[in-house]
Structures are given as structure tokens and as C-alpha cells.
Amino acid sequence: MKVERYIFGSFRGYATLAASPGVSADDERLLESEIYSFGQTYDPGFYESLPTSAPFFTTNLPQARRALTCVAKGRRDDAGRPTLLFITVVLSRGDWDGVLLGDVAMLMKSASLWTWPGGSELAAVELADTPSAAIISRAQVPRVLGLISQLERDVIAQRSTVIRESPYCYKDARAIEMLIPPAQRSRITTAFRTLSPRMAANLICLAREADDDCPTVAIAEGAHNSHYAKALLEAGLASGVVPTALIRGYRW
Numbered sequence: 001m002k003v004e005r006y007i008f009g010s011f012r013g014y015a016t017l018a019a020s021p022g023v024s025a026d027d028e029r030l031l032e033s034e035i036y037s038f039g040q041t042y043d044p045g046f047y048e049s050l051p052t053s054a055p056f057f058t059t060n061l062p063q064a065r066r067a068l069t070c071v072a073k074g075r076r077d078d079a080g081r082p083t084l085l086f087i088t089v090v091l092s093r094g095d096w097d098g099v100l101l102g103d104v105a106m107l108m109k110s111a112s113l114w115t116w117p118g119g120s121e122l123a124a125v126e127l128a129d130t131p132s133a134a135i136i137s138r139a140q141v142p143r144v145l146g147l148i149s150q151l152e153r154d155v156i157a158q159r160s161t162v163i164r165e166s167p168y169c170y171k172d173a174r175a176i177e178m179l180i181p182p183a184q185r186s187r188i189t190t191a192f193r194t195l196s197p198r199m200a201a202n203l204i205c206l207a208r209e210a211d212d213d214c215p216t217v218a219i220a221e222g223a224h225n226s227h228y229a230k231a232l233l234e235a236g237l238a239s240g241v242v243p244t245a246l247i248r249g250y251r252w
Contacts, residue, residue: 001099001127003107004090006067007116008035009074010083018122023090027061034059035069035086039195039210046195046209047073047082053170055193056104057201058177060186064093068107070114071193089113095129097182101244103132104177135240136175142221143167144175145233149226150219151176151203152252155188162197162216164206173205178242179232181250228252 004022008031011017016028034057055071067090074085089107091100100106107113112125136144147161147168154161173192180188191201197214206214225233228250235243 006088009085020122020124037199043209057191058189066096101132102178145229146219146221149229162204
């Protein structure tokens with residue numbers, strides 16, 4: 001599984017710092033646009049949280065590819081202020097759907113993808129084609145089903161689903177990425193712990209440090225589950241099993 005990489009961060013202002021050969025200039029422009037809409041903060045608590053709770057977001061790229069961007073702590077700028085470092089990995093949607101099964105953790109725990117010693121030279125990385133064997137905890141299931149139901153309704157209505165970190169967490173965001181049917185994945189993206197609601201993602205989970213005046217949706221667990229959510233439940237999700245066969249063949 002070939003994974004291309006892209007680095008964006010602060011060096012006398014935010015800019016592209018490095019890209020592997022498979023990332024085109026058009027890809028860079030799309031990724032830069034997403035990154036600029038992520039938001040900014042100087043809240044020290046946000047920067048301290050990055051090593052243990054990294055924000056991430058997904059982006060669909062031309063030629064049937066999908067990107068995952070993780071946010072880390074960058075170097076301080078010329079004025080001594082903290083900055084963010086955005087590291088993006090890009091792979092074919094075939095590998096995303098067929099190998100990862102939508103599980104972003106398979107990428108996030110691969111240290112070779114996120115290592116960047118500096119400099120403009122950057123190589124693609126080859127990863128083993130190891131399928132995800134993820135499960136979802138039973139305690140998560142009602143929360144995740146309510147969220148996937150709301151996302152489905154909002155996608156049909158052509159609006160973003162905006163929620164806030166707490167009660168939602170990384171495990172919930174990871175689960176949603178796994179539960180998006182491949183037939184819909186080309187038009188659905190997610191963002192976890194973003195600082196702004198203005199990203200182009202369909203599901204936006206705001207970080208605790210984001211402005212409090214950002215409007216969010218209240219989701220009632222179990223009360224308004226969609227047909228897809230009910231099908232997931234019946235196919236084994238109630239016991240934590242991710243029903244991959246159902247997900248692969250489902251269309252909203």
C-alpha cells in the first residue's frame with residue numbers, strides 16, 4: 001500500500017514545507033485550503049493536548065484518492081508564538097476502503113508516516129496490506145448510531161453536522177470513518193478537534209478550545225436512528241462487531 005505525504009507548517013509564515021512526488025500542485029492547493037480553514041489558537045492547553053489527542057481531518061482528492069491530515073505542534077515562529085504542523089498522508093480510495101476499511105487508526109499508529117526530520121525532500125512510504133480488525137466498544141454504540149444517523153440526514157440536506165468534543169471523543173470520530181459506506185465516502189469527509197466550524201467537512205467535531213459561540217447540533221441517542229443505523233445494529237454492531245459486509249454494500 002503506497003502512501004504519499006505532504007507537510008504544511010510555519011516557516012516565516014505558514015506554507016507548504018515538503019511533499020512526496022505523488023502529491024501534485026493541485027493536491028497542494030486543495031490541502032492548503034482545508035488547512036487554512038482549520039482555525040488557530042494560542043491556548044496553551046490545546047498545544048499540550050496534541051501529543052495525546054491529535055486533531056485530524058479527511059479530504060477527498062482527484063483520481064479517487066483520500067487524504068488524512070493530523071495536526072501536531074510545530075516550531076515557534078519568529079515572534080516566539082506556538083504554531084501548528086499539519087502532516088498529511090494520501091492513498092488510493094481502493095486501499096482506504098479495501099485495506100484500511102476506513103480505519104484511520106491503521107494510519108495514525110504507523111510511526112513512519114508521521115516522521116519528518118525537516119527539509120523539502122520527502123518520500124512516499126510503503127505499508128503492509130494489513131486489514132483493520134477494529135471493534136467498537138458497546139458503550140459507544142448508542143452515541144455512534146445517533147451520530148451516523150444525524151450525519152446521514154445532514155448529508156442529504158447538504159449541510160454540515162457540527163458537534164463539540166465532549167461527549168464525543170477520538171474513538172467516536174474513528175468509528176464514524178469506519179461506518180461511512182464506500183459508496184458515500186467520495187462525498188463525505190470528517191474533522192475531529194478542529195478549531196473552526198468553517199471547514200468543508202460533513203462532520204465537524206469542534207475542540208474544547210474552539211469559540212464557545214459556535215452553534216452545534218444536539219443529537220438524541222436512539223430516538224431518531226436512521227434505517228442504516230438500525231441495519232448496522234442488526235448486523236452485529238450491538239456487540240461491537242463492525243459489519244464490514246453491510247457497510248461495503250450499503251447506499252444511503
